[in-house]
Amino acid sequence: MQTHTIVNLNLLASLRHQAVRDLAWCCFSSPLLAALPESDAQILPLPDGGHEINQWLTQLDRHPEPLLQSLAQAKSTRLGIYYEHLWRFYFSQHPRWQLLAQNLPVYKGKLTLGAFDFLCKHGDEYWHIETAVKFYLCDTHDPQQANAWHHWLGPNSNDRLDLKLAHLTEHQLPLHQSAEGQALLTKTFPQAKHWHTGLCLQGYLFSPAPPKLSSSDLAQSIPGKYFLRPSHSHTNQGSGFWWYLRDFLALISDCNTATDQHAAADLHWVILEYHQWFSPIELRDEASLQNPLRLSERISQHLLQTQRPLMLAAVKKYDAGDKSTEIVWREHLRAFVVPNEWPHQQTKH
Template sequence: MQIASIAESEPFYQLRHLAVRDLAWCCLSAPLLQALPQSEAQILPLDTGDLWPWLHKLDKNPTALLTALASVKSTRLGIYYETLWRFYFSHNPDWQLLVHNLPINRGKATLGAFDFLCKQGNDFWHIETAVKFYLCATRDPQQAIDWRFWIGPNSNDRLDLKLARLCDHQLPLHTTPEGRSALQTHFPHATHWKSGLCMQGYLFSPAPINLNPVALSRTEAMSHFIRPHHNHPSQGMGFWWHLRDFLHINTTTKNITADTVWIALQRAQWFSPVQLSDAELTTEAHLFNDKLCQQVQQTKRPLMIAAVKKCRSDNSEDIVWREVLRGIVVADDWPATLE
């Protein structure tokens, strides 16, 4: 869980390059859900064994990964996530990437596309991928079980609708007549296809009223998280605030934790836990309030934030700042008043 202590997140911080840390996050962090009863798809990531030697080797020479990422011009997080998985399936010796984004047509209409067709040992896989960030639009834990109360930061996405599309359309694509025909044409030796879903991200609960979560112990903070049905117990969690509430909390509790500072996250920092040098932190902390008001207040766009804590680097006496809590600040009218 992303609110875990620094010690529990240390393996990620041993990787120097952000892209390699993000790849490790894809391979090793928990999925959003531990089960999807409406589908026969297996929830991924699978138990991939000990990936750390491979990841550390890649961290020493990340040229292949950086080249793969640079070849993709889109800045969308979903495309970045998909590219990381494409690199994994292409370079991990346990997997063979057969095809990526194979479109399936019915006449002149496109039914969809297979995200990934892969082979692992003797097994053939159709795998769909998605990275998602949802905020719970209720404080009632019983209501929060219902997927429809989990909404995307821009209010244009909802967990129940995403899961319905996955179950009804994307995951069963290989079972449609057109899907079966395409698979038979391209891979006649494959007699059976397994289905897999890799959906990762973060879930954000309404922040505790009039409390600064950074000042809470890990156990106290966890008690304020509310969860949807079938949520994975190790899923990354955080809090969300309306702008007015965050500004109030941040002003009234400014000096409660001198060694912990809020920073704004760029979209490139939305995946793996954040680590900054002392010099980087000084710049980020100085710009935080301006970014907060400009983005959320003026443009009405949500801002992902993180609380980072001062500590010693693992391999030196250098000061580094590492993430201990993640959050999102949204406009005051998002999406409606909580009960």
């Protein structure tokens, strides 16, 4: 699989429920950053016993009702809320963690200064943890320029990595160190003498697709040199490419050429719905795969009507590996297709 994560692939292949697969992705996928300069926050997730978590997730996949009931309490279908509720379940159910509070607001008079995403206990340690899931596209082909955080934009270009990290560093993560935050924590949790700071920032980074990559090239293992990295990014961070609509349509058309017939049979593109944006996709129904012409029509219609980028995954055919003759299609590469005018609006500060 081309998405470079530390996800336990054997475990993931054994999980059937989407929500459990997404929870596993939260537990095991690499964070966006290996370090956050000018912050004392520890980068999460912590290495909390892989074998123990594997058993827990496997059991949960057999009986997912507690997780599904917990997720059903979410009052929004936004990805950030879904991500937050996955971590809420983790901190509530994992034997090494205890959830003390979630989204606890901090006030200064009638003014709300912010809210603690999670307040938790881990062993004898108390933790203030901020969580976020993000998807950033690099707007330059230059590897040196790509080091700068401001070159990484959200799909709708209303978000930017440098602005998000500045808000985390200057406002969200130090909230428990403010006078108001300290007063609230002392009043609510007087037994806690010290609070550790944790940041769980996960997601995917997308580089502009090299113009000379063909469909047959994409079907192979793609060299890491093609994936750009912002400063301090994690080496195992999930990666993908992005294409302008016109270029992606040309790539899809290229699948029908004689030289790419083998690649076309080996690699298929599927549109990812919002609820499929986290864990690598796995399909067991070949009927869900669309021919390139129909796929091109759907992508064109979506982008021309909404002017919103679309996430896709390229899947490859594998044996199921569970002593059956079943064929599965597993994610090989993740991608965004963006309008030809992207970025089409000014990034908000």
